[in-house]
Amino acid sequence: MDADDAVEVIQREMTAFARRARASAGRMHPELSLVSYTLLGHLEESGGCRATDLAAHYALDKSTVSRQVTALERASLVERRQDAEDHRVLLVQLTDAGRQILAQVTESRRAAFRERLTRWEPEDLERFAGYLVRYNAVPEALASPDDRGSGPAEVR
Template identity: 75%
Template sequence: MTAFARRARASAGRLHPELTLVSYTLLGHLEESDGGRATDLAAHYGLDKSTISRQVTALERAGLIERRPDPADLRVHGLHLTDAGRRILAQVTESRRGAFRERLVGWEEADLERFAGYLVRYNATAEADDQAGAGQ
């Protein structure tokens, strides 16, 4: 797992020079959740608010996200992907998919199915653990 995480961090810079693995992860989360607040990101990833603040500032400066007032409470600002943010996220996602396809070429169908099943199982367990931890 450590080697897997190291490769993921190392490959992030190769996929897009402006996008770290953390930046990619935050952009992906904002896309999936159709925006969100910095405090929600900090809580979701278990990161310090100052860490998220630095990441958000960098993403804003790069023009990949923007702050918008929340229509339900104008005192609150949500973070949303810009068109440029969506484009870069799509490019990096496609690059990552291509890299996975290259690594898995030649694998037998049964091996791919087992591998996919294990990943689904692992992610479901991790998500359940995350939700249980959030309820504490």
Template identity: 70%
Template sequence: MPDENVEAGNRREAAVETIQREMTVFARRARASAGRLHPELSLVSYTLLGHLEEQDACRATDLAAHYALDKSTVSRQVTALERAGLIARRTAPDDHRVQVLHLTEAGTAILAKVTERRRDVFHHRLHDWPEADLLRFAEYVQRYNRAAEGE
């Protein structure tokens, strides 16, 4: 029995190492492909625009907290997106001291364009996967991301 437990522990450790390595490769490829899909829109910018679309609007501090980013990093990104005409600041209706970020028409359009390109890439990469594998993979990625939310 002890040998079986050790062997199971070794298999589990090897699996975790493989997942860590492959997730790192995935992240690197995601950053690199973001630049190719739309050179003016970094992966961080794409992510921030997507969050603004999902939330309809939010404060820069909300973005920083949600993505666990430094406020200065978000501030630079927000300034660049604002200069590019992709987002606009508006005063919050309930508190005039608060600036809320909104997507502009140009921001919505570019986000839709990049999202469609990204979706096409995923469809291409996964086109020959059996449906059961796709469903299982989607479930595992969601499960992993839910587990990471509390960190």
């Protein structure tokens, strides 16, 4: 297999992976789409941030993020709070309910990955993890236009 063939296989398999991830998201929690799960995860990691920071992080339109945050807010999974350092800024933060659902879905997703990878050798898992980290670490400026914004672009 030459490099062009390998890139074609990678593209096809990454697309299948993304489709499978979107499809499985509804089974993990019927009210939490993959987009919502991803945004909640980022909010947990960051300790909260502005909606514009979420839009910039995922290279999404501000209106897309605003709609998603509003839906999460209605579901009582996030709340907007005034920034203690700059009262003009509203931070989006997880609520206790948001943390609880995120933890449940995260554990379900981990269990699904563990099950799917159960027969893999530890060395293969380590290599695969390393390759994914390396692939996702490509600076945005070097990513192709098709890769940019490939975060949670699909809103449910």
